[in-house]
Amino acid sequence: MAVPAKTSVCDEGEHQGEYRPPAITGLADLLDPHVRTRPHARALVVSGDRVDVSYGALAALTGDVAARLGSTGLRRGDAIGLLCANSAEFVVALLGAARAGLVVAPLDPALPGSQLTARLEALGARAVLLGPARARQTARTGVPTWPLRVSASRAGTATVSLDTGTPPVRRAGGAAGGLSDQDALVLFTAGTTAGAKMVPLTHANVAASVRGICATYELGPGDGTVAVMPLFHGHGLFASLLASLAGGGRVLLPARGRFSARTFWDDVRAVDATWFTAVPTIHEVLLNRAETEFPGPRVPRLKFIRSCSAPLNTATQRALERTFGAPLLSAYGMTESTHQAASEPLPARGPLKHGSVGRSSGVELRIVDAHGRPCPAGAQGEVWVHGPTVTRGYLGNPVETARSFVEGWLRTGDLGSLDEDGYLSLTGRIKNLINRGGEKISPEHVEDIIAGCPGVGEVAVFAVPDPVYGQRVGAAVVVREGEDVGPEQILRYSRDRLAPFEVPDRLDLVAELPHTAKGALDRQAVEARYAR
Incomplete structure (x- = not known):
């Protein structure tokens, strides 16, 4: 048919007055x-x-x-x-x-x-x-x-x-x-x-x-x-x-x-x-x-x-x-x-x-x-x-x-937490928390800090099994194309902004990170690939 x-x-212009859904x-x-x-x-x-x-x-x-x-x-x-x-x-x-x-x-x-x-x-x-x-x-x-x-x-x-x-x-x-x-x-x-x-x-x-x-x-x-x-x-x-x-x-x-x-x-x-x-x-x-x-x-x-x-x-x-x-x-x-x-x-x-x-x-x-x-x-x-x-x-x-x-x-x-104005701040997923000798670490928080380092394009933080602490902090980092930044520079940046127990014990530079179909970081694939 x-x-x-x-x-x-041209379509109608912007709505006027009080908005009604x-x-x-x-x-x-x-x-x-x-x-x-x-x-x-x-x-x-x-x-x-x-x-x-x-x-x-x-x-x-x-x-x-x-x-x-x-x-x-x-x-x-x-x-x-x-x-x-x-x-x-x-x-x-x-x-x-x-x-x-x-x-x-x-x-x-x-x-x-x-x-x-x-x-x-x-x-x-x-x-x-x-x-x-x-x-x-x-x-x-x-x-x-x-x-x-x-x-x-x-x-x-x-x-x-x-x-x-x-x-x-x-x-x-x-x-x-x-x-x-x-x-x-x-x-x-x-x-x-x-x-x-x-x-x-x-x-x-x-x-x-x-x-x-x-x-x-x-x-x-x-x-x-x-x-x-x-x-x-x-x-x-x-x-x-x-x-x-x-x-x-x-x-x-x-x-x-x-x-x-x-x-x-x-x-x-x-x-x-x-x-x-x-x-x-x-x-x-x-x-x-x-x-x-x-x-x-x-x-x-x-x-x-x-x-x-x-x-x-x-x-x-x-x-x-x-x-x-x-x-x-x-x-x-x-x-x-x-x-x-x-x-x-x-x-x-x-x-x-x-x-x-x-x-x-x-x-x-x-x-x-x-x-x-x-x-x-x-x-x-x-x-x-x-x-x-x-x-x-x-x-x-x-x-x-x-x-x-x-x-x-x-x-x-x-x-997460709610402030006095009702704004919600998220700090991570409960199931993603890394337990390093009793210290609970949010990988999302550590990722947010490392992502601010000049030259860093993307980062994934994950738990690495450890016989002493139970888990240590690992990180896989993608450096932006054309940037010259190495692991020690990234770790130095992290030490200035993270608690000592949050700083990655192991940091690897990688070409890319796996993602889900909707574009989010695929944490299961990250752990399978890097948490060894």
């Missing part, structure tokens, strides 16, 4: 306000040709997919997988399935076949929607695989094709029995097949998260962004895609469905971006290439830059602000809280406290000691989160649910 994809010459109830009605009032406004910019897709066109495509899925025998509350890169196909499949009342589980396209099959079996998925790149290389998943393809042209049309020729399966077992049509998504936490947990998120969770993100950054029709982060993780899905569309803004989906530093600033110009969000490793890449690639005044002025999913050291934060001329706002979130739980505010809405991850974003934050008692302001303890974005638990995993959820509170496993 061909639908109009006309785009207005979008009135949505979940994924199914995410587009509705803008389809009614601004159907020709740009929603997506897609493909290597950077073709515009309007809100009216996107709604028609998702409606078509919803109708086709509804005719397959799938029932409301059934679970399906989504295997797709950051592309128009991902957006249309996600929103179309939501309109059909299905529960969608976005999956990492890079997963090995065995892990993909294991996750689909654990979920009890009845089918898998495939983007075009995966249609030719799908592993044997044990469920029907339905290729989906979106075509959009500069001539003003957009079409979708969906091959549902193979009927869906009805699986015995799996987590699907614990789902209902109140659920919108199932996201897998980072980890191995054995370690990854299934997090069910309701439409109410999604709506609360999106409204909180929009309110924090006052996202509206005048805003645009580039989808830097993968959409199968909460960071890219909620912050970049869903919050932008709910607010009526524009999202550019890069060519080949993934971030490219080479084309990034051209993408920023193509979508008239006003902000973007990424993990620290991507910020570092853009910063390192800025001298030769940042166009300066030839790109739209950014309102803000956002960093999330891993700690960003203060030195990099300040360098990003100086180079790109926009405030850098650190945020904090996790899959179990439907992404964002806290963020630094826009400068007009409150002070920036670099080194913190800001204030609560529509949830209640609490710092709790080892006995479960609330800590006073400034004291360190475990971060707990409560509110409308917090999931009900893990699917099919009552043991982990009981361990991580207490009377509606999510025990995050993160260490």
